[in-house]
Amino acid sequence: MGYRVVDGHSLTLGARYGQPEGADVGHARTLDVSARVGSSQRDSTHEIRGSQGWGMNAHLGESLPLNGSQEALQTVLWAATNKEIRDSQEAWARVQADQQVRVANTDDSDDFSKEEIRVDLADPAALDIDQDAWQALLIDASTRLDAHSGIVWSRAYITARAENRYVVTSEGTSIRQARTWYRLAMQTWARAEDGTVIDLYRWTDVSDAERLPSADEVQTWADDLADFTTQVLEAGSGTPYAGPLILRGRAAGVFVHEVLGHRVEGHRQKDEGEGQTFKDKVGELLLPEDISIIDDPTLTEWAGFDLNGHYAYDEEGTKAQPAVLVENGVFKGFLMSRSPIKGFQQSNGHGRAQVWRQPVARMANTIVSTTNPVPFEKLKDQLRAEAKAQGREFGLIIDEIGGGFTMTGRVYPNAFNVRATYAYRVFVDGRPDELIRGVDLVGTPLVALSQVVAAGDDPGVFNGFCGAESGSVPNSAVSPSLLIRHLEVQKKEKGSTRPPLLPKPVPEGDA
Amino acid sequence: MSALLLLLALSAQADPIVDGLVDELTRSTEALELGQAGPPYFIAYDLLDVWDTSVSATLGGVVFRDSSPDRDLGVSVRVGGPELDSANFGDSWREPGFQSRQTVLGDDPIALRHTAWYITDTAYKSAIENLASRKAARARRASSDAALCFSSGEVQTATASAATAVPIATLEPIALQLSEVFLAHPNLEWSRVYASAEMGRRIHVDSLGTRVIKPVSTIVVRATARARAHDGSWITDHASWVVRGADDLAPVEEMVAKTEEMADRLETWLTTPLGEDDYVGPVLFEGNAAIELVRSLALPALSGTPASEEPPKGSRSVVFGGGDDTTAVRVKRRLLPTGFHIADDPTGDLGLASAYEYDDEGEKAQSLQLVIDGVIHTHYASRTPSKQVDVSNGHGRGDPGELITGSASWTTLSATKGLSAKKMHKVALEQAAAYGLDHYLAVRRIEDASVASGASAIRFSFNDAGGNRLPAPVIAVRMYADGREEPVRGLQFVGTDHRLLRDLIAAGTQVHTTTLLNEGRGPAYGIPTTLSSPNLLIAEVELSSGGQDGEKPPALPSPLAVR
Incomplete structure (x- = not known):
């Protein structure tokens, strides 16, 4: 049995159009109970093949009191434990029936690995931010964002969270780890004449408020974002394309996250509904020999940027460890939780979950590196050369992406979509680069990885949150720019609503 | 008397929020028009400008607390005319012609108008589409016996002061005390006490000239508990108070007694025999x-209020909730x-x-x-x-x-x-x-x-x-x-x-x-x-x-x- 508790203090300060939004201050303690019935070889969490397995990943959650007596806390735990045990007993009966009725699992590994018992109570975390100073900065930034007539709405905000995460198990593990997280973000939203929605988002995630941008940097951010939104509004639309392209650092990080990362999450290798793209690829060359990929939750920063995916212990109480995924181009292994797979019997500290979800193997800090970094301008020359060789008028640079998704199952195409916010056409004849909007990168994993030809010298850090069956977890994707010989770009969905009919209201005299 | 009148006049003029709403209302009424659809024949803004305080407690411990200002702006845009307009047709959950959004705090009327501008534009466009759908549906319908869509109203002007916020320090001790009652009732499987106050004002301005500002003042205290009998049946009961102001709340001893009474009632229920089949x-x-x-x-x-009108049977238009x-x-x-x-x-x-x-x-x-x-x-x-x-x-x-x-x-x-x-x-x-x-x-x-x-x-x-x-x-x-x-x-x-x-x-x-x-x-x-x-x-x-x-x-x- 295990209890996980997330005790989180949160704060959000925002401003729009030069006025404050209400400060949102919260404190919540959320409980997650997990109970395994059966044995470590086969237990109630085992995959139930067919529709009977739906909803197995969801746990009962309950809010715990923030103060008061221990018996009050115990009473809530008692009620939640009772419910979870009954759910697990019911699940165990189904697992046993599934094992009898259906063919043997192709991977007959145990359901729960034995790991070292850990006891480690870190000092608790607390929020530390000058609210008044930041509210003033946000108000100023929001005024700057709103200064352009084409921007329909905009927002500047800070959201902060101090979490103390507890894991206590019947094996004896008892952990408290602390985490603080601050995000400064600005968003603009506009609608082009053709109905396309321009939704630009700039943000930075740091672990300490002291590392947030300075007042001058905040102003510059706001001005640049407002100007750039106008540029994107006026940019032309992209067209479907297949050819060479460069993914700039952050975009390359997300590309690797979607194309490789989700497919090397250990539990997928024994889930028979999954595509298992890399299950039998250990030892095979996947990428150029100068490129390696690790996932390392123990790192707190990279190239001067804080990493969102840092933690000391995963949600199963296992100590965080670096996992080597690709070494010198060769595929080496998987991200592992305490769900063993053939050939990988132990967790490497990647069992992660949002509270109320059962942990599974997830990415943390996924880092792409190269032993042969190519300066970006040279990489761009290589792009032009590659485009010319393929008879193209231009190659593409994908500079910023808003996220992405991938399908890893067997029913639907095992494909990915990396959602570009904007891109540049880089012409082979040396014309100036052209800004375009409205394109997404699409492809399939093995083909896409085989087309990576070179990496830059400009590691970019993408901090965000990743959603999968165990919920939303913070993580980072780090990569230098990647030159890809051949990839497909498709049109992004486009809105059909007209831009607002009346101009934005402005103070009398400013009209 | 003259000094008092002057003060009232000044306070009436010095409400930038109302002025901002009226300015945007005037601009939208005069200028909003798209092609043949025609302008809206009615626009109304409703601003809920309140301070929300809420706390939830269980067994003597706070589970959740929040105390913050909130402003929600809603717009109603009607296109067509009172006999046949865009409202209350089609998907009742989507409500074309109606929009709402949380808006900024502060007294800048332009910032408030910004929200009003955006939601009005969105509501107007959806109202145009909905009116066209309604006209098409009516043209197809055999029966022409339809109610008026919008009744005439009298222009009203009224101003009242906003209700004062209730501090969390008023509600939290009540929630804690009531929740402690259940510590003595181990047979009740679950209990929770919730106390909230929504205090402030509501502003209604519309294109016919109505300007009404009225107080918003609601305090809710509710103790809820659940019991489960040995045969698996269970029941939920509560003790609740819904009052206008903090002074209207019953003395806390009385609230504790009512909560005790409710808890006892549930305990009694557990041992009560089952009724006849x-x-x-x-x-x-x-x-x-x-x-x-x-x-x-x-x-x-x-x-x-009639349910949302839907296309006649046989139409391929799919409507949810209408x-x-x-x-x-x-x-x-x-x-x-x-x-x-x-x-x-x-x-x-x-x-x-x-x-x-x-x-x-x-x-x-x-x-x-x-x-x-x-x-x-x-x-x-x-x-x-x-x-x-x-x-x-x-x-x-x-x-x-x-x-x-x-x-x-x-x-x-x-x-x-x-x-x-x-x-x-x-x-x-x-x-x-x-x-x-x-x-x-x-x-x-x-x-x-x-x-x-x-x-x-x-x-x-x-x-x-x-x-x-x-x-x-x-x-x-x-x-x-x-x-x-x-x-x-x-x-x-x-x-x-x-x-x-x-x-x-x-x-x-x-x-x-x-x-x-x-x-x-x-x-x-x-x-x-x-x-x-x-x-x-x-x-x-x-x-x-x-x-x-x-x-x-x-x-x-x-x-x-x-x-």
């Missing part, structure tokens, strides 16, 4: 049960027997949380005689009329940016002649004898559908069990001629709807009054509503045991039991 006969609804009877069966029958067959009973039809009446008066006691002088469309509140001698004379009506009631009667209530519907305020069911408790007992026994029974059932408390989560509660469902609209009894008692009382549990009403009210045969003399935050079905959804009723005796009600399909109680005793 089937019961058909007279039922006396006492106190809270009479109030719930009125709430669940009478209020929906008096709803004057055309729902409302439970309203037509005007001039009988709802109750002769000698029973229903009235509503929003201004009857301005100290009630349910009271108002102007409704949420800026219409002046009116007192209504809804049912006279059993026959419906009018409905609760907003400015979206029905064929029955074609003009607002000042009962339009709802959230900003939604279709405002006709709703109850302080509704009273009364009888021309009330019977003493002794006489009611005698009449009930006589009635029982006609069914071959030596007893009748008295229902003293009914679950509140909006707080109950047990199997016995009525929940929103595509399969509403046999049209049953009355939640399960918490306390039902067999009443015998010799004065014996035998409590029973596990009973559920069968097939109850407004027609049950026609079997009303007697009412008591003592009137019970409760203000509740009506979150159940019916026209008072989510709105402070006061209900008054005497005890009510219904000649024939069907109840059965069943629906007791819950889990066993926990294997281990509660930590509270072993301390």
